[in-house]
Amino acid sequence: MEPLIRIRNLARRYHLGTETIHALREVSLDIARGEYLAIMGPSGSGKSTLMNLVGCLDTPSGGSYELNGQRVSEMDDNQLAEIRNREIGFVFQTFNLLPRSDALQNVALPLVYAGVTAEERRASALSALESVGLGDRVHHKPNELSGGQRQRVAIARALVTKPSIILADEPTGNLDSRTGEEIMSLFNTLWAAGNTLILVTHEEEVARHARRIVRIRDGLIASDEWNGAPNGP
Numbered sequence: 001m002e003p004l005i006r007i008r009n010l011a012r013r014y015h016l017g018t019e020t021i022h023a024l025r026e027v028s029l030d031i032a033r034g035e036y037l038a039i040m041g042p043s044g045s046g047k048s049t050l051m052n053l054v055g056c057l058d059t060p061s062g063g064s065y066e067l068n069g070q071r072v073s074e075m076d077d078n079q080l081a082e083i084r085n086r087e088i089g090f091v092f093q094t095f096n097l098l099p100r101s102d103a104l105q106n107v108a109l110p111l112v113y114a115g116v117t118a119e120e121r122r123a124s125a126l127s128a129l130e131s132v133g134l135g136d137r138v139h140h141k142p143n144e145l146s147g148g149q150r151q152r153v154a155i156a157r158a159l160v161t162k163p164s165i166i167l168a169d170e171p172t173g174n175l176d177s178r179t180g181e182e183i184m185s186l187f188n189t190l191w192a193a194g195n196t197l198i199l200v201t202h203e204e205e206v207a208r209h210a211r212r213i214v215r216i217r218d219g220l221i222a223s224d225e226w227n228g229a230p231n232g233p
Helices: 047-054 077-087 103-113 118-131 147-159 177-192
Strands: 005-016 019-031 036-040 062-067 088-092 165-169 197-201 212-217 220-226
Touching: 005 047, 019 047, 019 062, 019 220, 036 047, 047 062, 047 165, 047 197, 077 088, 088 147, 103 118, 103 147, 118 147, 147 165, 147 177, 177 197
Parallel strands: 036 197, 036 212, 088 165, 165 197
Antiparallel strands: 005 019, 005 062, 212 220
16 A cells, blocks of 8 residues: 655755755655654754654755655645645644634634635534534633643644644643643544544653654664564564
């Protein structure tokens, strides 16, 4: 079966004056549909660069990236924006919610950009909120919600377009340990329901929830493990 994500020799270089910074060095990676993957690494390892490329937030300096059969690495900014909205659901450490909008409006926002009718937006957003246990908080604004509830709203927003992948960047970083565990339990439920999850984290206890862990160091894949054992045959 063709992988959902196919990355070959992906590289990202930055130029600072006469110096070239190799943030990512010709990484190759396949991710199957329905996988639960964690990308791990210390600060400056290249994990955030890889996340930005996978999330179509940045373009590579070399190599190729295909998502759901589409060659993303050759797309222009407008095409990348369309892919982001249709194929990728983002969950950020800082939630990124609109403070003056209620939970329902925040979750429905990606559907506005997709041109979905108001009635369909409301139904889809309500369904997404119910799927993360917030069916009774639809008209609460972010400042009326706890940190864990805000992150659930963000997760519902990521789910509402039924994306190919959910990309979570340090999703428990702003939460206490108990609330963080609740969010990770929710991710387990979403994965069991058939969603493809990619976590980016530097925390071992968060990464352990994933079924596969790819460790990045110095812009390269240092290890690729499945359930604690080396991945592959």
